[in-house]
Amino acid sequence: xxxxxxxxxxxxxxxxxxxxxxxxxxxxxxxxxxxxxxxxxxxxxxxxxxxxxxxxxxxxxxxxxxxxxxxxxxxxxxxxxxxxxxxxxxxxxxxxxxxxxxxxxxxxxxxxxxxxxxxxxxxxxxxxxxxxxxxxxxxxxxxxxxxxxxxxxxxxxxxxxxxxxxxxxxxxxxxxxxxxxxxxxxxxxxxxxxxxxxxxxxxxxxxxxxxxxxxxxxxxxxxxxxxxxxxxxxxxxxxxxxxxxxxxxxxxxxxxxxxxxxxxxxxxxxxxxxxxxxxxxxxxxxxxxxxxxxxxxxxxxxxxxxxxxxxxxxxxxxxxxxxxxxxxxxxxxxxxxxxxxxxxxxxxxxxxxxxxxxxxxxxxxxxxxxxxxxxxxxxxxxxxxxxxxxxxxxxxxxxxxxxxxxxxxxxxxxxxxxxxxxxxxxxxxxxxxxxxxxxxxxxxxxxxxxxxxxxxxxxxxxxxxxxxxxxxxxxxxxxxxxxxxxxxxxxxxxxxxxxxxxxxxxxxxxxxxxxxxxxxxxxxxxxxxxxxxxxxxxxxxxxxxxxxxxxxxxxxxxxxxxxxxxxxxxxxxxxxxxxxxxxxxxxxxxxxxxxxxxxxxxxxxxxxxx
Amino acid sequence: xxxxxxxxxxxxxxxxxxxxxxxxxxxxxxxxxxxxxxxxxxxxxxxxxxxxxxxxxxxxxxxxxxxxxxxxxxxxxxxxxxxxxxxxxxxxxxxxxxxxxxxxxxxxxxxxxxxxxxxxxxxxxxxxxxxxxxxxxxxxxxxxxxxxxxxxxxxxxxxxxxxxxxxxxxxxxxxxxxxxxxxxxxxxxxxxxxxxxxxxxxxxx
Numbered sequence: 001x002x003x004x005x006x007x008x009x010x011x012x013x014x015x016x017x018x019x020x021x022x023x024x025x026x027x028x029x030x031x032x033x034x035x036x037x038x039x040x041x042x043x044x045x046x047x048x049x050x051x052x053x054x055x056x057x058x059x060x061x062x063x064x065x066x067x068x069x070x071x072x073x074x075x076x077x078x079x080x081x082x083x084x085x086x087x088x089x090x091x092x093x094x095x096x097x098x099x100x101x102x103x104x105x106x107x108x109x110x111x112x113x114x115x116x117x118x119x120x121x122x123x124x125x126x127x128x129x130x131x132x133x134x135x136x137x138x139x140x141x142x143x144x145x146x147x148x149x150x151x152x153x154x155x156x157x158x159x160x161x162x163x164x165x166x167x168x169x170x171x172x173x174x175x176x177x178x179x180x181x182x183x184x185x186x187x188x189x190x191x192x193x194x195x196x197x198x199x200x201x202x203x204x205x206x207x208x209x210x211x212x213x214x215x216x217x218x219x220x221x222x223x224x225x226x227x228x229x230x231x232x233x234x235x236x237x238x239x240x241x242x243x244x245x246x247x248x249x250x251x252x253x254x255x256x257x258x259x260x261x262x263x264x265x266x267x268x269x270x271x272x273x274x275x276x277x278x279x280x281x282x283x284x285x286x287x288x289x290x291x292x293x294x295x296x297x298x299x300x301x302x303x304x305x306x307x308x309x310x311x312x313x314x315x316x317x318x319x320x321x322x323x324x325x326x327x328x329x330x331x332x333x334x335x336x337x338x339x340x341x342x343x344x345x346x347x348x349x350x351x352x353x354x355x356x357x358x359x360x361x362x363x364x365x366x367x368x369x370x371x372x373x374x375x376x377x378x379x380x381x382x383x384x385x386x387x388x389x390x391x392x393x394x395x396x397x398x399x400x401x402x403x404x405x406x407x408x409x410x411x412x413x414x415x416x417x418x419x420x421x422x423x424x425x426x427x428x429x430x431x432x433x434x435x436x437x438x439x440x441x442x443x444x445x446x447x448x449x450x451x452x453x454x455x456x457x458x459x460x461x462x463x464x465x466x467x468x469x470x471x472x473x474x475x476x477x478x479x480x481x482x483x484x485x486x487x488x489x490x491x492x493x494x495x496x497x498x499x500x501x502x503x504x505x506x507x508x509x510x511x512x513x514x515x516x517x518x519x520x521x522x523x524x525x526x527x528x529x530x531x532x533x534x535x536x537x538x539x540x541x542x543x544x545x546x547x548x549x550x551x552x553x554x555x556x557x558x559x560x561x562x563x564x565x566x567x568x569x570x571x572x573x574x575x576x577x578x579x580x581x582x583x584x585x586x587x588x589x590x591x592x593x594x595x596x597x598x599x600x601x602x603x604x605x606x607x608x609x610x
Numbered sequence: 611x612x613x614x615x616x617x618x619x620x621x622x623x624x625x626x627x628x629x630x631x632x633x634x635x636x637x638x639x640x641x642x643x644x645x646x647x648x649x650x651x652x653x654x655x656x657x658x659x660x661x662x663x664x665x666x667x668x669x670x671x672x673x674x675x676x677x678x679x680x681x682x683x684x685x686x687x688x689x690x691x692x693x694x695x696x697x698x699x700x701x702x703x704x705x706x707x708x709x710x711x712x713x714x715x716x717x718x719x720x721x722x723x724x725x726x727x728x729x730x731x732x733x734x735x736x737x738x739x740x741x742x743x744x745x746x747x748x749x750x751x752x753x754x755x756x757x758x759x760x761x762x763x764x765x766x767x768x769x770x771x772x773x774x775x776x777x778x779x780x781x782x783x784x785x786x787x788x789x790x791x792x793x794x795x796x797x798x799x800x801x802x803x804x805x806x807x808x809x810x811x812x813x814x815x
Contacts, residue, residue: 011635014638017640018642125653126655440724485720486724
């Protein structure tokens with residue numbers, strides 16, 4: 001009798017396991033069905049840029065919906081008013097959202113989440129399809145923004161500009177803190193979500209549906225895995241900052257509109273700590289990235305291909321090679337790169353005069369300004385004609401050249417801050433990056449050979465630890481080659497990336513949308529950049545108003561105690577390492593020899609038209 | 611492992627207990643669930659599933675390798691052999707789906723390009739020979755005591771399967787799991803051959 005029951009139990013267990021396995025595999029295909037939408041390439045590219053997944057899923061949707069209540073202590077800084085987590089860190093309100101008072105819930109998430117967010121069924125990091133919905137960031141979350149003036153006007157969202165208010169590094173620490181919170185539980189999330197959304201999602205009648213049980217299991221598993229991952233990463237990244245530290249430059253030195261891309265890329269590509277890295281970079285504008293206009297991108301011109309540039313940006317932001325190997329993510333990376341190539345050319349971008357007609361310069365000023373520009377700026381940046389189709393003229397004797405760092409005193413020829421190009425491990429990055437995505441066949445062999453060569457060279461120079469680094473990198477490449485059997489779909493040749501110890505001279509389309517200026521965002525306005533006004537030594541940053549007259553951000557100085565107001569809490573000190581606002585004194589240094597207010601005013605007028 | 615009842619007709623199917631089917635089914639189901647759900651805790655789900663199905667196919671086939679090495683052309687094969695051989699094959703079919711379908715996007719040519727003919731050829735050959743061997747084991751009455759060409763066929767099918775696993779798991783040494791399973795599988799077969807020799811010695815005494 002017992003034997004019979006055991007047999008039946010075994011049969012039942014077998015069938016349950018089999019059916020569950022088959023059903024899971026079947027449903028996987030349903031949870032995140034994807035194919036490029038329609039035949040309109042520009043529409044596909046816009047969609048990829050604004051809400052396409054690039055593997056940057058962050059939180060379960062149901063947790064994101066209630067993070068403001070269940071994890072409030074992780075994001076409140078004590079220096080600001082009662083804003084939402086998204087507003088606090090500078091994400092853009094979604095123009096698709098209704099004005100109703102409904103909270104963010106699953107049914108309205110795509111409208112209520114900030115602009116540039118997406119909702120997918122992909123697990124963070126591995127892009128595995130699951131029944132649980134996740135919230136992720138697309139390119140537009142960082143590379144889009146609005147301009148609001150003191151007069152109270154706000155532009156519509158402008159794709160392609162760096163978001164001047166976004167404090168993405170502080171937001172990352174908030175998420176890390178929130179997830180590590182020992183009091184955060186699945187039940188807490190589900191209960192809070194049910195309280196907020198039961199009427200909106202229609203969960204009122206049957207509170208414990210099958211779906212909710214699945215959500216519970218999945219959120220539990222995600223929370224456990226995320227905590228393990230973050231705990232593991234603290235060895236390399238340290239504990240996250242919290243409270244007022246999140247907007248304090250002493251702790252979080254990047255601040256609004258800037259990132260620390262090389263700290264990130266060193267961590268992921270070389271698996272080394274990046275804490276000693278002071279290479280702060282403004283979130284760049286991504287207009288007119290076509291390779292005939294911009295054969296090499298990044299501030300140092302280190303990347304040739306727009307797709308490779310987009311890959312590196314996504315990879316440094318936290319996506320994984322596995323995620324980027326999925327057809328949807330690969331398509332979105334390629335399409336978003338394509339979008340930036342045409343953005344400002346065949347894809348229209350608002351001109352300065354469209355947004356600020358009262359500040360429109362006169363045609364005489366513009367004409368005179370072009371002459372000043374041609375004399376002092378065009379050799380490096382090319383120019384935009386003031387008549388005709390106004391396509392950027394990529395002509396100039398120094399255009400596309402890299403102004404190399406002087407080896408003697410480690411300064412740049414244009415005098416700007418050198419930290420962006422001379423950080424520790426920068427000399428290893430090209431080797432690391434070009435062997436991170438396995439190629440196929442001969443390309444893979446070349447990658448292996450280059451790593452073996454790098455190891456030999458390091459050994460010959462007595463750099464034994466570096467030699468060991470390349471041994472580890474070769475093992476990593478070989479494992480990757482097994483995982484991506486036909487090569488990684490975003491593989492790029494080594495010629496796409498180079499080690500440029502200097503800043504590249506590139507075109508500057510839509511200059512009025514590039515504030516704050518210089519690669520490190522150390523100059524708030526264009527007037528200050530061309531030295532028509534003196535550059536401030538320290539100023540306050542946050543969600544600053546835009547000044548169309550000065551073409552840039554209104555960034556007030558701190559009070560006499562060196563403290564910034566609550567709405568603009570981040571104190572930008574240009575004396576701090578990596579923050580220098582010196583250099584690029586073109587046409588002339590402020591009130592130096594030949595300084596000419598009339599010419600500079602005309603130049604500013606012309607720059608408004610770019 | 612021996613059948614509980616022995617037929618008086620050497621070629622007739624012996625009786626078998628339901629536990630034999632239930633146990634092998636349970637092992638197969640557990641292996642499938644391990645591959646499908648265990649992958650969710652890894653960095654690369656498809657990669658893990660491809661490997662896990664190969665590991666578990668080898669593990670399921672190992673008892674069949676043992677029985678074959680010890681009893682083929684001697685005491686005769688049995689139900690355990692046929693069941694483990696069948697579920698091992700089913701798992702290799704799932705492996706084939708992940709390996710060719712997911713990892714190689716259903717492009718068999720790329721498998722040959724990547725692995726070379728000497729490695730890829732036997733892998734594809736295995737899919738055919740194992741399938742045919744399973745079919746024959748279920749339609750021929752003499753599957754336990756094969757004779758003539760069928761006997762040679764069973765031997766060849768066995769060798770192709772064993773050598774495929776041996777090379778994939780032990781020679782390539784892709785990971786520690788493969789190495790351990792490969793060593794286990796080989797030791798089991800060596801033990802079976804030693805026992806086969808020992809059985810022969812005792813038969814002569």
